[in-house]
Amino acid sequence: MNLSEFGIENMKRLKFCLLAECNKMETLIDGEMHDERNEDDQSESDAGSAEHVLESLEYLSSYYMKNLWSIWRGPNRCGCMSRLKFLALHACPQLRHIFSHxxxxxxxxxxxxxxxxCPQVTGLVSHASVKPKM
Incomplete structure (x- = not known):
């Protein structure tokens, strides 16, 4: 259903990610799922990795993801995808917004x-009250 199922801690050095025809995938990263796992068995190293989800990712591309409706679900993470340079989304008919506010x-x-x-995309940001400095 999402990349979080593979264990975000296993993707610390991931720089390039290409997803294609993952028809059950609804969101790429489920931050809420990661929080639930950390509540049960949280160690100091897990807490540190939770703050920097996919911090090395530079290239993200998704093709033919018929049920993808969001890139990220859950609370914001400091440093999450902060090195991302390139984002491509092709043929994702359920996708509505690219970024959360x-x-x-x-x-x-x-x-x-x-x-x-991506015919359902109505805006790049999912919330109207984005800070003016952005």
């Missing part, structure tokens, strides 16, 4: 966004 602050290195054949 809290997560967009992390995308300081983003250089290119491609959104193609």
């Amino acid at each position: 809290t997560l967009i602050e992390n995308f300081v290195n983003l250089e290119e966004i491609i959104v193609e054949d």
Whole structure:
């Protein structure tokens, strides 16, 4: 259903991610799922890794994801995807918004966004009250 099922701690050094035809995937990262796991068996190293989810990721591309409706679900993480430079979303018919209003602050290195054949996308940010400085 999402990349979180593989264990975010296993993706600390992941730089490139290409997802294609994962038709059951609804969201790429489920921050709420990660929080629930950490409540049960949280150690100091787990807490540190929770704050920097996919911090090394530079390239993210998704193709033909028929049930994908969000990139991120759950609370914002400091440093999450902060090195992302390239984001491409192709043929994701259920996707509505690319960024949440809290997560967009992390995308300081983003250089290119491609959104193609995603007919439900109505905006890049999912909340109207984005801070003016952004």
